[in-house]
Amino acid sequence: MTTPPQPPLAPDELVSAAGEREVLETFLDLYRAIVTRKVSGLSTSDATRRLVPSRTTLAGLVKHLTAVEREWFHGMLGGARPTPDDDWGVRDDDTVESLVADYLTACATSREICRGFTLDDTVPSPRLGRVSLRWIYVHLIEETARHAGHADILREQTDGATGFDA
Template identity: 65%
Template sequence: MTTPQPDPPLAPDELVSTGSEREVLEAFLDFHRGVLVRKVSGVSAEDARRRLVPSMTTLAGLVKHMIGVERGWFERRLAQRSTEEIGSNVGGGEDSWVLADDETVEALVAEYERACEQSRRTAARFALEDTVPSPRLGRVSLRWIYVHMIEETARHVGHADILREQIDGATGVDG
């Protein structure tokens, strides 16, 4: 006898409803990472760069910013790599919102996905309780980094949702 599957099928974050703490944290972060990618998919290059709010926030800018945030927390802080080792756009500062003329959404998404994969590989080397130095907080644990990254990514996904709705009316986690 098979167990009936819910309709719609369970999302990745729902599949870990009885998972370990680490499985839950990783699933929620990956869920929001995926939503960000879906939010920028299918929009024109022009729309991805359009400023629809007074700040520098654009769909493409959100992706570029999150590349820097991923690198800042997982590579710079957790792995203790220097910015010279990591490359440009580390930390998600004001300059992470500025788009070069030749930066495309497709290239930014590919770079974001690489940064997220590197973050996963880096985090896999640490236990949730492991701590690393933080200039502002003294020390932070991988657990704290995961929770912070879930918050940061989800907040910016909310921004992307609003921008996408203004562009073409698409809303929700799938569009």
């Protein structure tokens, strides 16, 4: 009896025996990519359509996650001053492409900032006192994965697309 061919390993599976930092970075990048795929191919009209009673939209999720990247990595770790913004509100001139490009830029900046820290390095937090890079990674994985799940449901409501890659 032959074994059916196995699909290639996913990024999270490839790091199953890697070090802690590589695992954390890989999982965060995995969920970042899922979020961008969930809006891929949609019109701005579809991505900004409200399908639930809250202000949550696919475009708003991307905008919110961009603000989260900037708050935790750029602000807490990098010392950048946050710019006040309604991080769920999509402006008239926002497009799917511009929101995704802004998110990808924010994620790239976050990666660069993190290179200067160890997982045990801590920074001041107004609410928590001090937080480690390790804690920030776990928090961002949780936040991004939760919103990737929201995006999955909203995408299915938009055009029926389902699954990890749709």
